[in-house]
Amino acid sequence: MDKFTTLTGVAAPMPMQNIDTDKVIPARFLKTIKRTGLGVHLFDALRYLKDGSENPDFVLNQEPYRKAEIIVAYENFGCGSSREHAPWALLDFGIRCIIAPDFADIFFNNSFKNGILPIRLPRAVCEQLIDDSKLGGNARITVDLERQVVVRPNGEEVHFEVDPFRKHLLLNGLDDIGQTLRHGKAIDGYETGRQQSQPWLPTIAA
Amino acid sequence: MAARTLFDKIWDSHVVERLPDGTCILYIDRHLLHEVTSPQAFEGLRLAGRKLRRPDLTIAVADHNIPTVGLRTPPDIKEEDSRIQVQTLEANVKAFGVPYIPILDVRQGIVHIIGPELGLSLPGTTIVCGDSHTSTHGALGALAFGIGTSEVEHVMATQTLLQAPQKNMRIDVSGTLGLGCSAKDIVLAIIGKITTAGGNGHVIEYTGDTIRALDMAGRMTVSNMSIEAGARAGLVAPDQTTFDYVKGREYAPKGEAYDKAVAYWKTLPTDPGAHFDTEVFLTAAEIAPMVTWGTTPGQVIPVTGIVPNPADEPDEGKRAQLQRMLDYMALTPGQHLTDVKVDVIFIGSCTNGRIEDIRAAAQVAKGRKVAEGVQALVVPGSGQVKKQAEEEGLDRILLEAGFEWRDPCCSMCLGMNPDKLTPGQRCASTSNRNFEGRQGIGGRTHLVSPAMAAAAAVTGRFADVRQFG
Ligand code: SF4
Numbered sequence: 001m002d003k004f005t006t007l008t009g010v011a012a013p014m015p016m017q018n019i020d021t022d023k024v025i026p027a028r029f030l031k032t033i034k035r036t037g038l039g040v041h042l043f044d045a046l047r048y049l050k051d052g053s054e055n056p057d058f059v060l061n062q063e064p065y066r067k068a069e070i071i072v073a074y075e076n077f078g079c080g081s082s083r084e085h086a087p088w089a090l091l092d093f094g095i096r097c098i099i100a101p102d103f104a105d106i107f108f109n110n111s112f113k114n115g116i117l118p119i120r121l122p123r124a125v126c127e128q129l130i131d132d133s134k135l136g137g138n139a140r141i142t143v144d145l146e147r148q149v150v151v152r153p154n155g156e157e158v159h160f161e162v163d164p165f166r167k168h169l170l171l172n173g174l175d176d177i178g179q180t181l182r183h184g185k186a187i188d189g190y191e192t193g194r195q196q197s198q199p200w201l202p203t204i205a206a
Numbered sequence: 207m208a209a210r211t212l213f214d215k216i217w218d219s220h221v222v223e224r225l226p227d228g229t230c231i232l233y234i235d236r237h238l239l240h241e242v243t244s245p246q247a248f249e250g251l252r253l254a255g256r257k258l259r260r261p262d263l264t265i266a267v268a269d270h271n272i273p274t275v276g277l278r279t280p281p282d283i284k285e286e287d288s289r290i291q292v293q294t295l296e297a298n299v300k301a302f303g304v305p306y307i308p309i310l311d312v313r314q315g316i317v318h319i320i321g322p323e324l325g326l327s328l329p330g331t332t333i334v335c336g337d338s339h340t341s342t343h344g345a346l347g348a349l350a351f352g353i354g355t356s357e358v359e360h361v362m363a364t365q366t367l368l369q370a371p372q373k374n375m376r377i378d379v380s381g382t383l384g385l386g387c388s389a390k391d392i393v394l395a396i397i398g399k400i401t402t403a404g405g406n407g408h409v410i411e412y413t414g415d416t417i418r419a420l421d422m423a424g425r426m427t428v429s430n431m432s433i434e435a436g437a438r439a440g441l442v443a444p445d446q447t448t449f450d451y452v453k454g455r456e457y458a459p460k461g462e463a464y465d466k467a468v469a470y471w472k473t474l475p476t477d478p479g480a481h482f483d484t485e486v487f488l489t490a491a492e493i494a495p496m497v498t499w500g501t502t503p504g505q506v507i508p509v510t511g512i513v514p515n516p517a518d519e520p521d522e523g524k525r526a527q528l529q530r531m532l533d534y535m536a537l538t539p540g541q542h543l544t545d546v547k548v549d550v551i552f553i554g555s556c557t558n559g560r561i562e563d564i565r566a567a568a569q570v571a572k573g574r575k576v577a578e579g580v581q582a583l584v585v586p587g588s589g590q591v592k593k594q595a596e597e598e599g600l601d602r603i604l605l606e607a608g609f610e611w612r613d614p615c616c617s618m619c620l621g622m623n624p625d626k627l628t629p630g631q632r633c634a635s636t637s638n639r640n641f642e643g644r645q646g647i648g649g650r651t652h653l654v655s656p657a658m659a660a661a662a663a664v665t666g667r668f669a670d671v672r673q674f675g
Contacts, residue, residue, distance in 0.1 A: 031287040031622075033245035033294045035355075084246070084355050113356045165227060176356070177256070180364045183223055183231055187366060190222045190233055200459035200467040201235060202326060203262035204305040 001115045003173035007096055008142040009069035011133035012059050017074040021107065025089040038085060039092030064137035072129045073100045078107025087114040097143050099150065101126055112166045113176060117145060119160045145171060209477035211374045212443050213409045216349040220332050222366055232369045235331035237361050238317050239266035239304065241295040243336030247359035248298040258302045258362045265326065266299045267307045268292045269316045270622050274585050274612035279309050288623060315588020315614040318342040318556035322426065323590055325455025329444035329471040334361060339556050339638065341432040345425035347444035347474055373483040375408035375437065379416040381490035386672035388566065389424030390558060390636065390655035392416065393431040394496040398506040400486055405437030408484060411476065412442050416490045422451040423562035430557045431638050434503040443475035495671050497543050498640050498653040500531040509658065509670045515539035534642055535650050543668045550633040551582035551663040553656050555619040558636035559587025561594050563656040568600040570660035570674055576608030577666030583610050583625065585617040609663065621646040634662040
């Protein structure tokens with residue numbers, strides 16, 4: 001997983017509530033076997049017209065937002081399915097950070113697991129950031145995870161909260177697996193003990 | 207030590223390490239894989255250059271996408287997405303050395319049917335799979351639950367999961383089950399009572415003499431639908447029925463090892479006085495042959511009941527939701543269920559695809575005929591179930607009655623293989639989910655027991671199986 005330290009980039013304004021996982025990536029794209037490659041279908045129903053061409057009114061089809069790395073939205077981002085295709089699609093498009101007043105629980109956790117930083121900020125701040133991001137390419141937003149601040153284009157800093165463990169993983173580019181593997185000795189020890197106390201547990205030769 | 211529940215005991219014995227925030231590194235004894243939720247996890251391992259830690263504690267089978275009729279292996283799986291998922295699984299198990307049950311092996315079947323059948327699902331163990339109905343295996347007194355794709359990868363790499371403990375819930379069912387009622391009716395009645403959110407945040411232990419009296423197949427049916435009751439896992443304490451079931455199965459301990467295992471398994475049941483955060487009590491007298499009428503498993507009534515009227519619901523939001531369900535299901539308030547005609551019958555799935563379920567269906571079907579215009583599928587949950595049913599002559603009884611006798615797979619439980627409802631078709635199904643479009647776009651699903659499904663097949667409408675001699 002890529003480290004997340006400081007990100008300065010274009011933020012796409014999506015002033016909507018309840019952007020559900022089906023909007024992020026429609027269910028018909030879930031029968032894939034890869035977690036990469038979903039970026040072209042991100043926000044499919046909003047992004048493309050019926051004939052398959054780009055919808056010029058949708059923010060991610062406009063400059064400079066085609067290269068957006070941050071999304072600013074309103075309440076309950078990511079509600080819906082528990083499948084991880086939504087963060088996969090966002091990441092594949094290039095989104096590393098989402099700012100909203102609140103998020104659906106499972107999506108919130110799934111984002112961290114996939115290297116995306118979800119930031120909760122009050123509605124009024126999100127409204128300001130949406131206005132900022134509408135200014136386009138010259139109005140970059142900086143997210144400094146170490147210092148836990150979002151820096152607005154005018155230099156004003158806004159503090160945000162983040163779980164210390166999650167922060168540690170993102171800063172160091174560790175995924176949950178990498179973290180658990182550091183407890184490898186404990187796992188080895190457990191397995192040895194288990195083999196002795198319950199030798200009947202079946203194993204299968206491949 | 208303080209009195210502990212069955213869940214507490216299994217949990218405690220699998221904690222590798224407790225992290226400062228209370229999360230535990232929990233050891234996993236058995237990891238089951240199927241073709242739908244594993245590809246991205248294998249991909250993740252590959253990208254990170256990691257190994258699969260314990261292939262010998264892992265087993266894979268393809269079940270969701272396999273056709274139930276005709277040629278069943280990848281070159282002949284017509285839908286491209288399905289074929290690619292199966293081929294990807296077959297390539298991945300080779301690359302990572304994971305034991306795999308080939309599609310044409312007699313032991314192939316739905317992952318939640320074959321785990322117990324092969325003696326891989328054992329009391330006191332932890333079992334996970336990237337599939338919510340992993341709760342099924344809890345019937346043996348195992349802590350078994352579904353996980354997401356990131357977690358599948360985590361188990362592959364570490365044989366552990368990061369988990370926070372759940373709350374304990376007890377659902378007690380007492381009394382003798384009435385004639386024509388089965389485990390499916392018990393669990394539907396439970397969900398009707400506690401709603402689909404009733405078990406949120408809990409692991410459910412099913413207790414009481416009604417549950418004790420169930421055979422293992424029945425216990426699996428109940429535990430299977432714990433997820434529909436909002437819980438990630440369900441449990442039934444292991445007892446003699448469990449020990450007898452496990453004995454002699456392919457991977458189950460044998461001889462002295464079996465005796466030692468049983469001695470340990472006998473220490474697992476919940477201690478007297480152990481604390482449950484939530485307790486619910488039902489009596490068997492409250493349970494009749496049940497039928498769902500809405501689009502969540504909680505909308506369930508006895509077959510003798512009438513379709514409820516949304517107008518009776520005081521809350522405006524809920525009223526609108528009920529109305530939407532009735533519109534989708536094409537039902538009218540006050541309608542008798544026994545007047546509702548069916549188009550398709552599906553007997554199978556990890557809820558009701560075991561030999562006992564097929565016997566129950568065959569008993570009703572014997573000497574009768576599937577009603578005109580009705581298509582009735584019987585899909586055994588595994589190759590072994592199919593073989594046994596054929597040895598008992600159940601296939602002939604069903605075929606003579608006009609049922610179709612298929613090969614094992616998830617089949618019409620979900621619209622992921624060729625067995626699908628067409629828009630507007632109404633189905634009496636022994637599966638576990640009646641969500642909009644679950645069995646095919648626009649399809650209308652009513653959840654019932656195998657005997658009730660067979661009764662609907664021969665009547666052409668929902669029928670009270672208690673009136674079938
Ligand atoms: S039978 Fe249905 S519920 Fe069970 S594993 Fe297959 S699709 Fe899932």
